[in-house]
Amino acid sequence: MTALRIIGVGSPSGDDRAGWEVIDRLKPRIPVEWSIELIALDRPGSGLVEWLANVPECWLVDAIQVEGVPGRCLQPGLDELLQADVATAGSHGFGLSESLNLAATLGLLPQRLELHCVTIREADIFGQQLSTAVNAGVNGLVSRFHERLVKQFDHTATFKGGVGSLGSSSGSSVRS
Template identity: 30%
Template sequence: GIGSPHGDDRVGWEIANAIQSRINGEAASVRLLRTPDELLDWMEDTQELVICDACQGAGEIGSVHQWEWPCAVLESISWSGTHNLSLLAVLALAHQLGRLPASVRIWGVEVQQVQPDQSMSNTVITGAKNAADSICKTLCFRLNETEKQHA
């Protein structure tokens, strides 16, 4: 999860923490990042990358969205925070370097308040819970399918 301690921008961290509390640590590695460029430090040996971040311009506050990289729609979304290198630029760079996993899914929750000294809004907290629920269901389904293939 990508985030910061500023208001609704915590949503990526909240989603990641909720997922971490529900999954077996051996099945997935969950990280809390401050900036998208931190993804480059550990994505190389990853087969599937799930990114959680705050977004703006995708829908109503608290709404949950999912995209598979690459996707043209992502260009019209504003990603939260003041990152030196945007999430989309980091993914493009990872692709050019041959370090991008085969599957990249981006989950965003629409946010509003990302100023310092603010807490997350109740609507975004609900969105984070809904996103974590959806991600866990998706990952559980994939794990079950993998187990069936190996049986």
């Protein structure tokens, strides 16, 4: 059974692919026996709900548009996102906040959910490459994820005498 699902949400457009890049760069560093599922989703809309269900722990990575410095990693609280304005302008407007709201209403959020956002600027969503700043931010997030996973896996293997399951995360997280 998958103990942890890491989902990168994004699109092919420039820095909006930050979530995908996290998954791509993390994938070769994660041994299969860790039972971690790495998923890249292309603007899933309400389809995100199916990926949040039936897993005990989920780390969700997405780009977040800001006016400030690009490439920073933020962890917005779940409550913060759930209380954000719900734009119901059609399924095209069914974004992260709406999907999390729907999953929460249906009781389908994982037991443990972490939100990780990489800041991007509106001007950098054109083209196919990450900007220098967002590229560095993605590398930083991938390194932090990997360090945590190594630590948790070692901890689990040492203290539980087995492999393939994760203990609880030690980083800051949001509980549903």
